[in-house]
Amino acid sequence: xxxxxxxxxxxxxxxxxxxxxxxxxxxxxxxxxxxxxxxxxxxxxxxxxxxxxxxxxxxxxxxxxxxxxxxxxxxxxxxxxxxxxxxxxxxxxxxxxxxxxxxxxxxxxxxxxxxxxxxxxxxxxxxxxxxxxxxxxxxxxxxxxxxxxxxxxxxxxxxxxxxxxxxxxxxxxxxxxxxxxxxxxxxxxxxxxxxxxxxxxxxxxxxxxxxxxxxxxxxxxxxxxxxxx
Amino acid sequence: xxxxxxxxxxxxxxxxxxxxxxxxxxxxxxxxxxxxxxxxxxxxxxxxxxxxxxxxxxxxxxxxxxxxxxxxxxxxxxxxxxxxxxxxxxxxxxxxxxxxxxxxxxxxxxxxxxxxxxxxxxxxxxxxxxxxxxxxxxxxxxxxxxxxxxxxxxxxxxxxxxxxxxxxxxxxxxxxxxxxxxxxxxxxxxxxxxx
Numbered sequence: 001x002x003x004x005x006x007x008x009x010x011x012x013x014x015x016x017x018x019x020x021x022x023x024x025x026x027x028x029x030x031x032x033x034x035x036x037x038x039x040x041x042x043x044x045x046x047x048x049x050x051x052x053x054x055x056x057x058x059x060x061x062x063x064x065x066x067x068x069x070x071x072x073x074x075x076x077x078x079x080x081x082x083x084x085x086x087x088x089x090x091x092x093x094x095x096x097x098x099x100x101x102x103x104x105x106x107x108x109x110x111x112x113x114x115x116x117x118x119x120x121x122x123x124x125x126x127x128x129x130x131x132x133x134x135x136x137x138x139x140x141x142x143x144x145x146x147x148x149x150x151x152x153x154x155x156x157x158x159x160x161x162x163x164x165x166x167x168x169x170x171x172x173x174x175x176x177x178x179x180x181x182x183x184x185x186x187x188x189x190x191x192x193x194x195x196x197x198x199x200x201x202x203x204x205x206x207x208x209x210x211x212x213x214x215x216x217x218x219x220x221x222x223x224x225x226x227x228x229x
Numbered sequence: 230x231x232x233x234x235x236x237x238x239x240x241x242x243x244x245x246x247x248x249x250x251x252x253x254x255x256x257x258x259x260x261x262x263x264x265x266x267x268x269x270x271x272x273x274x275x276x277x278x279x280x281x282x283x284x285x286x287x288x289x290x291x292x293x294x295x296x297x298x299x300x301x302x303x304x305x306x307x308x309x310x311x312x313x314x315x316x317x318x319x320x321x322x323x324x325x326x327x328x329x330x331x332x333x334x335x336x337x338x339x340x341x342x343x344x345x346x347x348x349x350x351x352x353x354x355x356x357x358x359x360x361x362x363x364x365x366x367x368x369x370x371x372x373x374x375x376x377x378x379x380x381x382x383x384x385x386x387x388x389x390x391x392x393x394x395x396x397x398x399x400x401x402x403x404x405x406x407x408x409x410x411x412x413x414x415x416x417x418x419x420x421x422x423x424x
Contacts, residue, residue, distance in 0.1 A: 007397075008393070010371075010378060010396060013371060013372055013375075013396075014378070015307075016307070017375035018311055018314065018315075018375075019375070019377065029300075029304050032300050032303070032304075033297050033300035033301060033304065034297065034300075035300075036296050036297065036299055036300060038300075039253060039299045039300050039303055040253065042258075042303055042307075043253065043254075043255065043256075043257045043258060043303075044257070044400070044403065044404055044407065045257075045372070045400075046257030046258050046260070046261050047256065047257035047260075047348045047351075047403075047407065048257075048348075048352060048372055048400075048403055049257075049261060049372050049373060050257055050260040050261055050264065050348050050349075051348035051349045051350075051351055051352030051353075052349075052352055052368075052369060052372055052373040053264060053373060054346065054348065054349035054352075055349050055352060055353065056373065058349070060353070061369065061373075064353060064356040064357070064365065065356065065362065065365040065366055065369055066362060067357075067362070068362065101394065101397075101398065112360060112361070113358075113360045114360065115358075140405075142409065143409075144358075144402070144405070168397075175393075176390060176393070177393070177394065177397050178390075178394055179390070196398075198358075198398070198401065198402050198405065199394075199397060199398040199401050199402065200401055201400075201401045201404060228408075
């Protein structure tokens with residue numbers, strides 16, 4: 001068992017729910033004894049379960065779960081931004097029904113949540129094709145923010161529209177967090193994307209930029225290391 | 230904080246005198262034990278039993294590294310939790326078997342004083358930030374109602390990627406809120422064990 005499997009198969013939650021086979025549970029126990037940071041993940045999951053259970057006990061949970069967020073925006077400018085987001089990010093946004101982690105524009109990033117995210121930083125990612133590329137360190141903002149990431153694609157404008165995949169990198173393996181399609185190349189030759197820092201955890205992540213077409217143009221891979229500020 | 234870096238006081242081990250150690254704050258574990266047993270004292274006993282069992286393994290040289298002590302405590306305590314969930318109380322050892330365990334800092338320690346009510350406040354904030362009712366439902370049905378994820382995905386017509394996105398985002402945000410409120414930094418318990 002490795003971290004990728006633990007993340008992708010939600011092992012912590014399933015272990016606490018007694019949903020693992022005896023062999024899986026034993027393997028996970030061996031893992032977290034060897035990796036103390038995983039014990040913290042277990043403790044966090046227990047706190048989440050306890051918090052939910054307490055709200056259920058107080059009969060507050062159903063109201064919170066069923067609540068409708070009815071913020072329609074307080075100014076016309078917000079409405080205009082949302083319209084722009086719908087137009088600019090329509091191809092990418094498509095059938096999404098949960099808030100995005102990645103988006104081609106800041107407006108599209110907050111279109112679902114309707115939150116006004118501050119700018120947490122702007123970074124230009126350096127392309128590398130080495131087997132062990134150096135990671136660009138990005139401090140995770142103290143408050144939930146939008147990070148602007150720019151990439152220079154090998155295939156240039158010819159590769160557009162691009163699809164970008166954000167994955168968590170652990171033990172050399174990737175677990176996909178989100179994908180954004182329909183990314184275009186700006187006049188500066190860069191592909192820009194926006195990331196919601198609220199969905200990120202410290203550690204290494206990869207961004208894979210795939211050009212349109214079926215493999216005739218090269219994909220680019222960027223590695224970032226999110227570090228606590 | 231990386232691997233193997235639980236800050237244990239590095240004193241020579243032995244059977245004479247007290248051995249001071251630091252363990253992670255286990256508020257969530259203790260709260261869940263209390264919930265399942267419906268008895269705070271019993272939950273405290275179970276947790277204490279887990280700590281003592283782990284320390285005995287450490288003394289016996291069965292634990293490679295002191296940084297692994299937390300893991301052993303959780304493994305034993307979570308086995309107690311599972312046994313209670315399964316209504317199998319025979320696996321729980323009696324308090325008479327426990328060596329003397331003294332909490333060196335007392336019950337008034339700030340980190341330990343975190344009430345489970347504070348977890349509910351963090352979860353309330355998390356739920357309020359989750360704008361999609363369906364995502365909130367996913368979180369509750371997966372973590373609280375412990376529904377099988379495959380059945381849950383089918384029930385809500387979710388792809389694996391959509392399910393992962395909801396859970397990763399919620400988990401990461403919950404962690405951020407906890408850390409920002411100081412529920413993680415310095416959240417260790419000191420114990421002095423007389424063996």
